[in-house]
Amino acid sequence: MTKKRSETSQAAHFSTLQKSPTGINGLDEITKGGLPLGRPTLICGSAGCGKTLMSIEYIVRGALQFNEPGVFMAFEEKPEELALNVASLGFDLDQLMADKMVKVDYVHIERSEIEETGEYDLDGLFIRLGYAIDSIGAKRVVLDTIENLFSGLTNESILRAELRRLFQWLKDKGVTAIITGERGDSTLTRQGLEEYVSDCVILLDHRISNQISTRLLRVVKYRGSMHGTNEYPFLIDDEGISVLPVTSLQLNIDVSTETISSGIPSLDRMLGGDGFFKGSSVLVSGTAGTGKTSIAASFAHSTCLDGKKCLYFAFEESPMQILRNMLSVGMDMSKHLKSGLLEFHASRPTMYGLEMHLVAMHKKIKRFKPEVVILDPITNLITVGSVSEVKAMLIRLVDFLQNERITVMFTALALNNTLNEQTDEGISSLVDAWLLIRDIEFNGERNRGMYVMKSRGMGHSNQVREFIITSKGLDLVDVYLGPDGVLTGSARQAHILREQTGIALHGQAVSRKDREISRKRKLLESKIASLQTEFESVEEELNKVYLEEELKNQILETTRLEMLEKRRGVEGNNKQKSPGSKKK
Amino acid sequence: METQAYHLSLFITGASPNSVRAINNIKCICEKYLPGNYELEIIDVYQIPEIAQIEQIIALPTLIKKGPSPERRMVGDMSDTAKVLRGLGIVIKD
Numbered sequence: 001m002t003k004k005r006s007e008t009s010q011a012a013h014f015s016t017l018q019k020s021p022t023g024i025n026g027l028d029e030i031t032k033g034g035l036p037l038g039r040p041t042l043i044c045g046s047a048g049c050g051k052t053l054m055s056i057e058y059i060v061r062g063a064l065q066f067n068e069p070g071v072f073m074a075f076e077e078k079p080e081e082l083a084l085n086v087a088s089l090g091f092d093l094d095q096l097m098a099d100k101m102v103k104v105d106y107v108h109i110e111r112s113e114i115e116e117t118g119e120y121d122l123d124g125l126f127i128r129l130g131y132a133i134d135s136i137g138a139k140r141v142v143l144d145t146i147e148n149l150f151s152g153l154t155n156e157s158i159l160r161a162e163l164r165r166l167f168q169w170l171k172d173k174g175v176t177a178i179i180t181g182e183r184g185d186s187t188l189t190r191q192g193l194e195e196y197v198s199d200c201v202i203l204l205d206h207r208i209s210n211q212i213s214t215r216l217l218r219v220v221k222y223r224g225s226m227h228g229t230n231e232y233p234f235l236i237d238d239e240g241i242s243v244l245p246v247t248s249l250q251l252n253i254d255v256s257t258e259t260i261s262s263g264i265p266s267l268d269r270m271l272g273g274d275g276f277f278k279g280s281s282v283l284v285s286g287t288a289g290t291g292k293t294s295i296a297a298s299f300a301h302s303t304c305l306d307g308k309k310c311l312y313f314a315f316e317e318s319p320m321q322i323l324r325n326m327l328s329v330g331m332d333m334s335k336h337l338k339s340g341l342l343e344f345h346a347s348r349p350t351m352y353g354l355e356m357h358l359v360a361m362h363k364k365i366k367r368f369k370p371e372v373v374i375l376d377p378i379t380n381l382i383t384v385g386s387v388s389e390v391k392a393m394l395i396r397l398v399d400f401l402q403n404e405r406i407t408v409m410f411t412a413l414a415l416n417n418t419l420n421e422q423t424d425e426g427i428s429s430l431v432d433a434w435l436l437i438r439d440i441e442f443n444g445e446r447n448r449g450m451y452v453m454k455s456r457g458m459g460h461s462n463q464v465r466e467f468i469i470t471s472k473g474l475d476l477v478d479v480y481l482g483p484d485g486v487l488t489g490s491a492r493q494a495h496i497l498r499e500q501t502g503i504a505l506h507g508q509a510v511s512r513k514d515r516e517i518s519r520k521r522k523l524l525e526s527k528i529a530s531l532q533t534e535f536e537s538v539e540e541e542l543n544k545v546y547l548e549e550e551l552k553n554q555i556l557e558t559t560r561l562e563m564l565e566k567r568r569g570v571e572g573n574n575k576q577k578s579p580g581s582k583k584k
Numbered sequence: 585m586e587t588q589a590y591h592l593s594l595f596i597t598g599a600s601p602n603s604v605r606a607i608n609n610i611k612c613i614c615e616k617y618l619p620g621n622y623e624l625e626i627i628d629v630y631q632i633p634e635i636a637q638i639e640q641i642i643a644l645p646t647l648i649k650k651g652p653s654p655e656r657r658m659v660g661d662m663s664d665t666a667k668v669l670r671g672l673g674i675v676i677k678d
Binding site for chain 1: 595597600602605606609629630633634636637640641642643644645646647655656657658659660661662663664667668670671
């Protein structure tokens with residue numbers, strides 16, 4: 001009968017099994033769409049692992065998000081208790097019940113009140129359930145925890161037969177059902193319910209390691225569908241359950257060539273001009289007190305100044321501490337807090353397990369939708385898990401952030417060289433850019449040297465720069481490579497001073513020579529002038545002699561002509577000639 | 585062994601074999617041990633499905649002794665007379 005049914009349904013809509021979305025964060029991604037539609041699903045786990053909460057959330061979210069009424073049949077908790085429990089998640093169960101979207105039926109069984117007097121069946125349960133389903137047109141049903149029947153009634157063979165009939169009946173009804181079951185010693189459930197519910201089994205677990213508890217979810221079986229097979233951590237908080245799928249296994253993320261400034265112009269230049277790529281991951285590592293947090297904060301500051309959102313996860317300092325400290329280097333970040341562009345989330349790493357941190361960050365990022373996320377510092381997470389666990393977690397975080405195209409900056413503390421290697425190794429292959437800040441101890445001083453260890457896809461500088469923190473902000477300056485090695489701090493300043501003196505001395509020498517030249521020129525010019533005057537006086541003298549000579553010649557000529565006429569003595573000629581001569 | 589009258593409710597599902605047997609058995613027991621001192625009400629849950637929730641009924645047939653107190657429940661076809669009598673609080677002296 002079952003086979004026939006599934007065959008026909010497969011023929012109707014080929015390969016894909018229809019699914020009923022749970023609306024629970026992340027669970028639909030793991031199950032690729034939700035629970036199998038029209039089939040029962042078993043949720044099992046030990047006490048206090050969240051079975052009831054997950055199933056009630058399925059019902060409530062079904063009613064609120066998918067407009068599907070649901071029946072919750074409780075064998076453990078009374079409706080009032082359930083209403084209180086979901087009220088802590090912000091759901092008003094009473095209102096939903098009044099709206100006929102949810103019906104809660106509390107089944108009370110007490111062995112001491114019941115005498116078994118022969119053959120019976122569970123028709124009462126069927127009728128109750130059937131009536132509840134029909135009265136609100138329910139599409140979703142939860143039986144929590146049906147195993148309680150076994151404590152109320154003793155005839156196991158009847159119960160087993162009836163349960164088998166119940167699950168078949170639920171299938172025939174076409175409702176999607178969740179059956180919860182307490183975990184047994186060697187079986188998934190104490191009463192072996194997994195025998196009956198064979199379509200989908202979800203196992204919840206609550207594990208404690210290093211005094212830190214982690215809730216885990218695993219889809220043990222999902223007939224007819226692909227599903228994630230790993231153990232996924234999940235979180236129960238004031239918004240219900242969030243499961244964290246280990247995100248994309250593929251590396252097919254869209255990349256961006258857009259850049260985002262690091263907040264330190266000189267660092268941007270070191271990286272090739274414009275800063276980090278958008279959506280890339282940046283690691284800043286260094287020993288204690290090298291200014292990692294300052295770099296991270298300045299990145300956050302400049303992001304907010306650009307009007308973009310930034311989410312800052314602090315694992316070491318409180319937000320107030322960071323604000324105060326950054327004010328001392330000239331960054332007023334409190335205004336970003338007020339404008340809502342910046343959000344701090346400070347928690348001790350030991351607050352909960354690594355996976356929980358991831359889930360919590362996931363949720364906050366999804367809600368806040370920042371462009372930049374800062375984790376300061378990731379080193380402290382090591383206290384919660386091993387290096388490989390931290391790495392696995394960060395890989396997932398980076399995956400997720402790259403998908404969302406969010407730029408992330410990690411800071412990591414390096415205590416000494418050996419640990420430094422270890423810590424960085426965990427993540428260095430993962431990140432796109434890695435800035436290393438080193439202490440440079442020289443000349444009785446400790447200075448900070450920064451270099452870009454790597455920056456994928458950028459023509460970055462290979463030089464060590466001195467990283468200075470002043471009251472005006474952060475800056476990088478060139479270090480001096482002298483014969484004694486790298487010069488930083490006051491040695492660098494001294495070197496600059498020496499150079500400046502050199503330039504001044506040189507300048508003075510040049511100007512003295514200039515003056516001498518001009519003096520010589522003046523001397524020469526005055527000599528030329530005196531020679532010129534000498535030449536003029538000589539010339540004048542010569543000219544005077546020449547004119548006198550000419551005058552003398554003229555006079556001589558006239559007297560000679562006069563004398564010539566007198567000698568001829570001709571009167572007529574004399575009369576004729578005299579006016580002419582007189583004229584002359 | 586008299587005092588209060590027995591107030592009994594038997595919940596059944598139509599004419600199923602268990603129901604039919606239960607009716608017959610309880611009637612016999614009542615006639616034999618509680619002649620004239622009982623009130624038996626037979627309710628078909630199929631007819632009034634909402635009663636199942638109100639009366640907290642899971643298994644059927646169910647016999648509820650509503651009086652005299654304490655309230656007791658018996659499930660099954662009432663074929664185990666000793667258990668039914670114990671449930672009804674009747675002590676047989678033989």
